[in-house]
Amino acid sequence: MRPFRLLLPLLALFLLTAVPAHADVADAPGANLQVSLITYGPGATYWERFGHDALQLRDTVSGQTINFNYGVFDFNEKNFFINFARGRMHYLMDAEYAGPEEAFYVQEGRSIVRQRLALTPKQASALRDFLLWNLRPENAGYNYDYYIDNCTTRVRDALNRALGGVIETTLTARPGGMTYRQQTDRLMSAQPWLMLVLDLGLGPYADQPLNAWKESFLPMVLQANLRSIRVDDGHGGTRPLVESEHQLAPNHIAVPPAHAPDLRLPLAAAGLLLAALILAAARRWRTGFALLGSLYLILAGLVGLLLLALWTLTTHHAAWANANLLLFNPLALLLLPALWRSRRYVAPSRLANAVLLIQLLAMLTAVVLHLLPGTVQQNQPWILFAMPVWLALAWGLRQSTLVRPRLELRR
Known part of the structure; x- marks a missing residue:
């Protein structure tokens, strides 16, 4: 998650008005689109502890690379803190050129991992069209929920939509590893007082058993779960959804523990x-x-x-x-x-x-x-x-x- 930037309307206007004479992500054929999931490690600030991610589209001909993410908010929005307290958090979808976007996270000392995904040209084109539609000002906003509707569940759902539901079908059948409470305590353990306040305030909803689909509300859990997804290879068989995985930047911030602390x-x-x-x-x-x-x-x-x-x-x-x-x-x-x-x-x-x-x-x-x-x-x-x-x-x-x-x- 990052504070609001003015790039959203400018980049949206550029992408939506691109002309075929100069091919780029907005009008490239699906065969020229390369789709990746970019996962950023947790940050030092409390709202960054869950990590972040983005869908990256690259036009292999022009080289243009755009990262689409759903984690933008504005502290200066009218009644922001009142709405936050009432559970009415307004978030936005954003898009940015990959270079500046990733440079920001490198500067923050947060890890960056890119997973290149095996989407067909038709699926890549459908994903691109959906993201550009979602980027329009009238569609970019949504009501944020930490567990069921956040920057990662939106990325997960967009990918699942493009792949015809295979991610949800596969992950729903698998049990998750932790509950919402355990994941929250684990990720917030570097700030003990805040962890205790959150644990005290969470009710029974946070302790329900999760399947792998629901637990993929976290960037790094989604990243791990995608490694096991297999998709149709077009020849009667299957192939891994993740074609390759590379760490683009190491982590320089203390890594959260693998398990929740026992309080x-x-x-x-x-x-x-x-x-x-x-x-x-x-x-x-x-x-x-x-x-x-x-x-x-x-x-x-x-x-x-x-x-x-x-x-x-x-x-x-x-x-x-x-x-x-x-x-x-x-x-x-x-x-x-x-x-x-x-x-x-x-x-x-x-x-x-x-x-x-x-x-x-x-x-x-x-x-x-x-x-x-x-x-x-x-x-x-x-x-x-x-x-x-x-x-x-x-x-x-x-x-x-x-x-x-x-x-x-x-x-």
């Missing part, structure tokens, strides 16, 4: 440590107990509000019906007054006791739901983090009820 142990350790601090403060320093508890309750309440907003106010369907709402929810904010009164060992009010009971029951529900067969959402790390903290807070508040009568008797 259970670090989050469980963090939860136990926080719970231990809360318990120690509850016994020896009640103001510290209130401070630590308040920090957790405020974070839990704000996270709950965010998760609720993602579910009810946005089109981010990957965040809907998030079971983490049972662990972090806005009701936590109602416990703040009781927590501060507990410094003087004042027993919680009926409202606070009711809220605490609801929260403990919600936490138990989250555990039971996770243990049930067929449960989709994999939120064990967050259960392991939240459970000891909630139990420690409940014990600390309970101490207010037990200790205050003893203090009054001593008086």
Whole structure:
């Protein structure tokens, strides 16, 4: 993905008005078109971590080479960040001469791999015509979705269309290697805080089993999957879709790990440590107990509000019906007054006791739901983090009820 460039309308105008007297990609016969998939490695910025790709068309006679991609957005677009938050991201298709396009990624230190594809002249011509149609200003825009409609799924779908559906037919029959959540955690692991925020915000949609077709929402997964695709050779047999593969530029940015990190142990350790601090403060320093508890309750309440907003106010369907709402929810904010009164060992009010009971029951529900067969959402790390903290807070508040009568008797 790259920020918006002004080249789009200029190049579109040039390609669409090309004349046969000067052959180029726009009017070359299909026999003269060479089709390749260009895959760019992940970048350093968070929106570049998924990588990028483009369809390259080369006229073998004139030498003109154009890269078509679907990953252009404009930070200066009206209400860009509001639309982004609501899940209404507007992206554009773009086209650029291969030289400047690839030079940009070399400068960024990102790898470039070119796979030359075995399309027939008819298929190459049909792909070119579709891409030029898609490049028109009235067709170039689309509503972006990180998992089901992004710059790679658009490239995948354009290729699949030109090949008569063979890519979808082949890859749908194969299981994928990871879920959306696992791929997201793996690719964002270089930025741990962002990885944790995304993992916390993803609901059961992100844990559904994927086939190879769906998992090809990522450039490097599509690149790998195309190596196994075979197409009709025109003589009653088949041949590999990928005729050749070459690395045009090496990678100078840290490569994402092959597998998603296991978050259970670090989050469980963090939860136990926080719970231990809360318990120690509850016994020896009640103001510290209130401070630590308040920090957790405020974070839990704000996270709950965010998760609720993602579910009810946005089109981010990957965040809907998030079971983490049972662990972090806005009701936590109602416990703040009781927590501060507990410094003087004042027993919680009926409202606070009711809220605490609801929260403990919600936490138990989250555990039971996770243990049930067929449960989709994999939120064990967050259960392991939240459970000891909630139990420690409940014990600390309970101490207010037990200790205050003893203090009054001593008086």
